[in-house]
Amino acid sequence: MVGKRVDRRRFLRGATVGATVATAAATGAYGAPASGERPKARRAGGTSTAVTFRWFGTAGWRIDIGSRTLLVDPYLSRYDTGLFRGAFDPATELTVDTATVGENVGRPETVLVTHAHWDHFNDVPYIARTTGARVIGTMTTCNLALASDVPSGRLGLVKGGEVLDFGDYTVEVVASLHSRNAAYSVGLPGVRLTRPDKPRTVADLPEGDTLAYQVTVKGGPSVFFMGGSDFVERNVAGLSPDVAMIAMQASDATHAYAERIVTALGRPSVIVPVHWDDFETPLTNPPKPDPQVEPHLDAFVSTVRKVSPRSEIVLPSYLTPYHFA
Template sequence: MTQDTHVTGGSGMPSRRRFDRRTVLRGAALGAASPLLPATAATASAGGGDRGRGGPAAGSASFRWLGTAGWRIDVGERTVLFDPYLTRFPTGLFDGTFDPRTPLLSRPTAVDPHIGRAELVLVSHSHWDHLADVPHIAGTTGARVVGTETTYHLLVALGVDAGQISVVKGGEVLDFGGITVEVVPSLHSRNKKCSYFAPGTLNSPPATPPSTIGDLPEGDTLAFQVTAGTDGPSAFLMGASDFSERAVQGLRPDLAMIAVPAGTATHRYVPRLLSALDHPRVAVPVHWDNFEVPYGGSPERDPAMDLDAFVAEVQRVSPATRVVVPDYGTVYDGDLRPRNSATESTPR
């Protein structure tokens, strides 16, 4: 039987101090909640994610929301993951008892059914609800991981083959054999005090392997635009609810997966973002679900997020943009219309 894997380290006893949900990670996509696992199974070869397949056929892309900010994009038989976090275990974030000393954890039985044979994993930043399951995925699939220097140092400390990781800064346009990945400099969401959990970067390996969620600094934040083939669709992927307005101008994605803000620290977030993206055809709100309950069934909303107000604002400032509120388990086509039995939902 597969067991959960804990990462242990010298973090001492957990703190019992109570944290208020709205002061810990107030600011949209939050940077929160999840675990880490050193790579198990096979250590991937340096070229594991570069399989040299031909370019995909137009219209062959499909999309699945993995909850939180995560996505699975299938282009033909090829799979790209973005911020895949599926273990989803409690840290106290949603009941006011947030504990940054919560041990890192990854649960293969929660992850493996949803990731396919991933060949590429894109990581927006290094908080645990974005990085947590990446070591396990990298170790078992051989996928190439694309992320910041901080992400690189953390993953190597957690057992991922250094040659399997591509370090980026933002501005790169990478061709993975017909799947184009544009790396976009971005920003982490802010709380009402214009700060956020666990800031900081790493430019060298940590002294000891990370063992708690508090051991994972943000490490700068990226967004990505993924385009399937020469004709698209193109999807803009965010891991946090802030952005560099100048960096996203000119991207013009077909689909925009937009992190829902939990506050107003980012000035005119929705109007500025949609205008800079040139009013995408489809907007998909993400990072609005409670990611400390198991993945499956219907999403449970994060009570700090006003999803309905977000959707209403998108419709007000960009009336030609179709809003799709995603569901777990639904496979969407390249226009974000459901391919399977789950239905597109529209907030009331």
């Protein structure tokens, strides 16, 4: 990247010992707001907001809105498929780390799924069966959930364009796109238009189309969530979220990705890069970066600083409570 390289690990260490994002910025964080503007993102504690966000790694989040819990792409099992050793095995059996899942998901009432790849969907059926949560997602997501013994009454099929009212918050569904690799292709493509056999391996969970979601809390922030590092520019124009959880790309196949997504979203006040970690390692801070994504993350930050200098860039730690005011 052009200019001084950011010490990501130093920032993450600062975040885990209780520094606010503002003071972490002074130690080499990805960026405080310009002109001394008050930071809009702070770790939990010292704030009256009732909304708390915790990153599960990859594109996964837990959002607590008062006593209500909402999950996005909750993947906590993080088992080895060989992906980060250059020996990816699509025949890897699907497994659920029930202890880690149970310890961290709370009692969710809703689970939003961006797409059906294992690092987004793997734990969803178990969560739905054990907590009674409703699962929102594509036709593929819903059919795979049915095949995984989630009752049909707990499934919400969406395509994009829906605005769902949950009382304390709304969810706008946005038709989106999955990341492209260096070959301009999508890994594990495919859809499931009917209920398949019960999925047993990673290969049994195809992408199945991709969604994004904008969650707007009544009296609180509007937050945009991505699960793949591509998007339909016309679909996100005008959303103007306060906070954007933006997935990092692992290739340059998507033209001017950082500049286009940040601009189309209206230059959010807070930008949180996600899906940049090695999600086959334990949930231990500081997160281990995906070596293929790491240089793109640096480039993304550099671009955001130029395109949206007033945006605060927050690189999250695992399971750390954050408030966005």
